[in-house]
Amino acid sequence: MDIEHINVKLFVERPEQVDMSSYLTVFMEWIQEQAFDELLIDVADYRHVPNGPGVVLVGHEGSYSMDQTEGRLGLLYNRKSPMDGDAKSRIRQAVHAVLSAAERLENHPTQLDTLRFDLRSIQFTMNDRLLAPNTDACYLAFAEALRPSLDELYYTYEIENNTIDLRKRLSVLVKSPQPIKEKVSR
Amino acid sequence: MLEERAKLTPDPAWTAYLDNLHITDETPLRDAHFLNGAPSPEGFDGWRETNVYGQRQEGYTTVTIALPLGDITADQLRGLADLARKYVNETIRTTVEQNMVLRWVSEADLIDIYNGLNRLGLAQAGAGTIVDITSCPGTDTCKLGIAASRGLAGELRTRLAEKSMRMDEAVKNLRIKISGCFNSCGQHHVADLGFYGVSRHVGGYTVPHFQVVLGGQWTENAGSYGLAVGAIPSLRIPDVVDRITGRYLADRETGESFQRFIKRIGKAHIKTMIEDLVEVPPHDTHPEFYSDWADPREFTTGDMGTGECAGEVVSQVEFALAAAEREAFEAQVLLDKSEAQTAGERACHAMLRAAQGLTRIRVPDLDDDPNRIVEAFRTHLFDTEDFFDPFGGGRFGQYLFAAHSRDGETYTEETAHHRIEEAQLFIEASYSCYARLQSAPQPAAG
Numbered sequence: 001m002d003i004e005h006i007n008v009k010l011f012v013e014r015p016e017q018v019d020m021s022s023y024l025t026v027f028m029e030w031i032q033e034q035a036f037d038e039l040l041i042d043v044a045d046y047r048h049v050p051n052g053p054g055v056v057l058v059g060h061e062g063s064y065s066m067d068q069t070e071g072r073l074g075l076l077y078n079r080k081s082p083m084d085g086d087a088k089s090r091i092r093q094a095v096h097a098v099l100s101a102a103e104r105l106e107n108h109p110t111q112l113d114t115l116r117f118d119l120r121s122i123q124f125t126m127n128d129r130l131l132a133p134n135t136d137a138c139y140l141a142f143a144e145a146l147r148p149s150l151d152e153l154y155y156t157y158e159i160e161n162n163t164i165d166l167r168k169r170l171s172v173l174v175k176s177p178q179p180i181k182e183k184v185s186r
Numbered sequence: 187m188l189e190e191r192a193k194l195t196p197d198p199a200w201t202a203y204l205d206n207l208h209i210t211d212e213t214p215l216r217d218a219h220f221l222n223g224a225p226s227p228e229g230f231d232g233w234r235e236t237n238v239y240g241q242r243q244e245g246y247t248t249v250t251i252a253l254p255l256g257d258i259t260a261d262q263l264r265g266l267a268d269l270a271r272k273y274v275n276e277t278i279r280t281t282v283e284q285n286m287v288l289r290w291v292s293e294a295d296l297i298d299i300y301n302g303l304n305r306l307g308l309a310q311a312g313a314g315t316i317v318d319i320t321s322c323p324g325t326d327t328c329k330l331g332i333a334a335s336r337g338l339a340g341e342l343r344t345r346l347a348e349k350s351m352r353m354d355e356a357v358k359n360l361r362i363k364i365s366g367c368f369n370s371c372g373q374h375h376v377a378d379l380g381f382y383g384v385s386r387h388v389g390g391y392t393v394p395h396f397q398v399v400l401g402g403q404w405t406e407n408a409g410s411y412g413l414a415v416g417a418i419p420s421l422r423i424p425d426v427v428d429r430i431t432g433r434y435l436a437d438r439e440t441g442e443s444f445q446r447f448i449k450r451i452g453k454a455h456i457k458t459m460i461e462d463l464v465e466v467p468p469h470d471t472h473p474e475f476y477s478d479w480a481d482p483r484e485f486t487t488g489d490m491g492t493g494e495c496a497g498e499v500v501s502q503v504e505f506a507l508a509a510a511e512r513e514a515f516e517a518q519v520l521l522d523k524s525e526a527q528t529a530g531e532r533a534c535h536a537m538l539r540a541a542q543g544l545t546r547i548r549v550p551d552l553d554d555d556p557n558r559i560v561e562a563f564r565t566h567l568f569d570t571e572d573f574f575d576p577f578g579g580g581r582f583g584q585y586l587f588a589a590h591s592r593d594g595e596t597y598t599e600e601t602a603h604h605r606i607e608e609a610q611l612f613i614e615a616s617y618s619c620y621a622r623l624q625s626a627p628q629p630a631a632g
Contacts, residue, residue: 028482
């Protein structure tokens, strides 16, 4: 299975404390600062969509969003453009992107007292149902491809069982009793 | 429209569909049954009141799925497809108000459909009411967008939704439609309250504004177009909505429609009601006026004027354009009084005045002679393509040339209405041209 269009999501610890409108400003700042080695283009506001994309920082290579899909608020990195390297390096790039953005967000002056991400959980989704149909075979291949990266992230972890449904994207939820290793998360 | 169509190469596809109209026919999937007082879940009654209406065929209803700003996620669409398969023969229609409808719904299925929509986050009430705002993409994604129509729509939606439960029916049933520019993709011209994005220069900054459009009719297949009564800073548009709807609520006569109410009290009076909202406070004390809805960035900083010489010309141009705008509005008031001839002439004069003011950037001593104004405008701004809209080309300039060539024409109410619309668009194009000229590199001050 070719690993492209990977999504990585970190969940927010206390979503009720989050002021979604603040991300319009923060993400606009990131564009002006060109905060990452990616081309950041625009901010789209989808707060009005129930369980929707939330506030999206649209980029060329990938987009970042405070995402509300399935009613779970979290920071999502959605890789869009093709990546070089093998599966491990692609997954590592996406994880690095979401962790960097999470750290930057937590340390933003407007978020210091309110925003914390739960680093004991991380969700990987293949945002391409053609490339990675949600089947048992693809699920096993995806989980196997994730393991080297997960071994770097966590001392111990569990990959939750996937619900096989061809109409849904292939998604893997990983849980660990400990947060992501300090040296990786920072 | 007929003139524009005459320029197009005929295409059989224009009429080919007429032979196959029945392709969109629908038949019911399930037999018609009534609810017969079945117990309903919380929220069902309010949803049914605004989102469901009975078909002529007894026992069948049409369900509107209200999509906030026309947005729906992929997961919601798949869930909606499941409902359509189960209840209505796999057919979903989109609407011009950016919603979706299911037809031929057996009344007895309404509760199940409501529960299904609720699970998908699609059971929002208020379809076809004042909270169900139509908006084009505006500056979010459209290259033509001047102002954030979706940002404004989202803000109005949030504010109005809070009040909707205690809102009077007369106000609740009004329609708001918003476009990010004059191109009307948000259908602002056929709304009770329409808005389209424009910009104004204030103290060297560009400030997002919306033109307030009144008198449009969305009923009777969009029976008449509204006309702009004035540009208001974006930040104050919610106040405009409050004032006008509040006044309608307080002063309407029994059974009086919004369009009739506007006509009765007159656009001149409406303009005075919102006149104080036109003022833009200084950037130093009120920077929030210089950003658009849902976009905290300063609207533009690159448009700041440079040099004293340019500053002097700026004030003259702005003065002339504001005067032209006033004249175009006076033309509207005259038209409302059925003085079509004077209205049409006034609209043409408004265009001339705008052209004169703008052309004086290049020809400072341009006098009041209409022929010389039109020729100077053509030579110095039109033929150079400086006046051209980046996407619309020279069409707004053509409005001036056409009006000038028809000097002395006799106006009907319809042709006067056209001329006023053209004058408003020409004046907006003049503002845009002026902004572009201002942001272009200036020669060193002498």
